[in-house]
Amino acid sequence: MTRYLFDNTGVQTENRFHSLEACYDPFSRRQLARTGLAPGWRCLEVGGGGGSLGDWLGEQVGPGGEVTITDLDPRWTIRHRPPHVRVLRHDIVSEPLPTDGYDLVHARLVLLHIPERLAVLDRLVAALRPGGALVLEEFDCTWQPVLAAPDGGSAALYERVQAALLAQLEKRGADCLWGRKVFAAMADAGLTDLAATTYAESWTGGGTGVGLHHANARQVAEGLREEGVTEDELARYHALLADPEFTVNSLPLISVTGRRPSGER
Numbered sequence: 001m002t003r004y005l006f007d008n009t010g011v012q013t014e015n016r017f018h019s020l021e022a023c024y025d026p027f028s029r030r031q032l033a034r035t036g037l038a039p040g041w042r043c044l045e046v047g048g049g050g051g052s053l054g055d056w057l058g059e060q061v062g063p064g065g066e067v068t069i070t071d072l073d074p075r076w077t078i079r080h081r082p083p084h085v086r087v088l089r090h091d092i093v094s095e096p097l098p099t100d101g102y103d104l105v106h107a108r109l110v111l112l113h114i115p116e117r118l119a120v121l122d123r124l125v126a127a128l129r130p131g132g133a134l135v136l137e138e139f140d141c142t143w144q145p146v147l148a149a150p151d152g153g154s155a156a157l158y159e160r161v162q163a164a165l166l167a168q169l170e171k172r173g174a175d176c177l178w179g180r181k182v183f184a185a186m187a188d189a190g191l192t193d194l195a196a197t198t199y200a201e202s203w204t205g206g207g208t209g210v211g212l213h214h215a216n217a218r219q220v221a222e223g224l225r226e227e228g229v230t231e232d233e234l235a236r237y238h239a240l241l242a243d244p245e246f247t248v249n250s251l252p253l254i255s256v257t258g259r260r261p262s263g264e265r
């Protein structure tokens, strides 16, 4: 049974994936391109969500390559694809991968949610060919400074609701600080040539980025009430996210690339 808090059955999922893809795909594509990604590569996109990065990988590797997009619940990836890009309903924690020897394995904002993340990391490393690249991209959920607010109480309200959201995530086994631990975890897993780049931007009320916060808070509204957030606070939080006088730092995405040593068999 999944413990993933924002499961993909929620009607808010489409908006969540839209915000994630619009805000972070250009950055993620740059990180993936830096691995040497080329026609003919075999790639694994784990927890592919809306599938946009898996589709982009498919364009880069061309018909001579192969991309497998997995997800616990891939309902948001259902659309026509070329035959070399396939979608698999798959639990990365409990089900064996159909194959290994990948040139590139990528997962964005997946291991953060999985309590067994270190065991999953070992499986992802084992799925690489010697010399293959792993790219993990994760949030540090704790660094979200408010950059501008319409009044004195708004920053405190934002921080209160976000803290409740993070508390709900942690109760489901998420590690909200995972982003800052990924580099060391990948080194411990035996990867070399490690490099990290972090991306953040400002998100203004009413914009695409804060759509992520709208979607998340709406999907877990009941859990937020359990954390003591009142109906009135929740209503004011959503109004704040719609206010162009409010600007907050985006969640910082820490992208780490490493390679399986070439000498390994």
Ligand SMILES: C[S@@+](CC[C@H](N)C(=O)[O-])C[C@H]1O[C@@H](n2cnc3c(N)ncnc32)[C@H](O)[C@@H]1O
Pocket (backbone or CB within 6 Å): 004, 007, 008, 017, 020, 021, 046, 047, 048, 049, 050, 070, 071, 072, 073, 090, 091, 092, 093, 107, 108, 109, 110, 113, 114
């Ligand atoms: C926050 S979303 C990120 C989606 C996408 N990677 C992105 O960054 O746009 C997390 C995704 O991981 C998937 N997921 C969660 N647990 C998983 C598991 N055990 N195995 C495979 N996918 C999982 C969820 O279904 C969801 O689609």
